[in-house]
Amino acid sequence: MTSTTERTGKVDGRRKAAAARRRAREAQIIAATRELFDAKGVRDVQIEEIASAVGINRAIVYRHFTGKEELFALTLVGYLDELRETVQAASADAESPRDALAAMVGAFVDYGVAHPAFVDCAQALMVRPGDELLDEISEGALFRLGRGITSCLTIFSDTLARGVEEGAFALDDDPVLLANTLYASGLGALQLARLGILVHESAPGVPTVGQISPEQVRRYLVTSALALVTPAPRSA
Missing domain, CATH: 1.10.357.10 (Tetracycline Repressor, domain 2)
Structure with missing residues (x-):
């Protein structure tokens, strides 16, 4: 049988992995935004372009940023x-x-x-x-x-x-x-x-x-x- 300690450890591990993936995705979105800003200027960049540059849809961008x-x-x-x-x-x-x-x-x-x-x-x-x-x-x-x-x-x-x-x-x-x-x-x-x-x-x-x-x-x-x-x- 799996002990409580082992179950807790697995849950904590999954949470840490999910948090790491979230941070990596946020960094990826910010990097894409910076690249577009430098190339096109701030005013001409839309969320759809940022999402496309990362290979995601705009809804995912809004999951990471308000x-x-x-x-x-x-x-x-x-x-x-x-x-x-x-x-x-x-x-x-x-x-x-x-x-x-x-x-x-x-x-x-x-x-x-x-x-x-x-x-x-x-x-x-x-x-x-x-x-x-x-x-x-x-x-x-x-x-x-x-x-x-x-x-x-x-x-x-x-x-x-x-x-x-x-x-x-x-x-x-x-x-x-x-x-x-x-x-x-x-x-x-x-x-x-x-x-x-x-x-x-x-x-x-x-x-x-x-x-x-x-x-x-x-x-x-x-x-x-x-x-x-x-x-x-x-x-x-």
């Missing part, structure tokens, strides 16, 4: 993991907090220009009200997304805090707030870099369109970030 927003959020986590490594590598050899901040902001822009789907994915989630995201994305997915974002922002906020401690930076606000602001404004500026156009007045009331390059956007963001933390000159 909806398109959750799938986008977890795909964004992959981009954020890469961004964190890129930013860390860029600032690794910096000799001062100022050099580190400039390198990190530059690396952020370079990554966003190279991965436009990252910008689209991040912006698509940022424009949604927080209460809607809480309703549409599971707690586990939100935790993973939050961890992905904070892992990047902490590099910035730690550098800002170190700069304040060393007297290199002067901040009117909390380093965490500034780090979040740099992230959000950086995403907007990356959209400008993609469009490549500036709108201004050639004469009062007469709009005209000019051009702007990703490199110009990069220089502007680096210069702006450094200006925000530069101590005011002392009066004589």
Whole structure:
């Protein structure tokens, strides 16, 4: 006869195997989503295409994710993991907090220009009200997304805090707030870099369109970030 312990062990084994298969399928779906995002852009990708790329139907996708927003959020986590490594590598050899901040902001822009789907994915989630995201994305997915974002922002906020401690930076606000602001404004500026156009007045009331390059956007963001933390000159 099979003992209770043996039966329990078999049940536990089947559960673990089922959980492993589920994780593998989720990873497969997220990988397919990322590949389609990079190839086509976020706006043009439909759930049916993702399912087809994996060799399943859309109903199975929805067994693993609460909806398109959750799938986008977890795909964004992959981009954020890469961004964190890129930013860390860029600032690794910096000799001062100022050099580190400039390198990190530059690396952020370079990554966003190279991965436009990252910008689209991040912006698509940022424009949604927080209460809607809480309703549409599971707690586990939100935790993973939050961890992905904070892992990047902490590099910035730690550098800002170190700069304040060393007297290199002067901040009117909390380093965490500034780090979040740099992230959000950086995403907007990356959209400008993609469009490549500036709108201004050639004469009062007469709009005209000019051009702007990703490199110009990069220089502007680096210069702006450094200006925000530069101590005011002392009066004589």
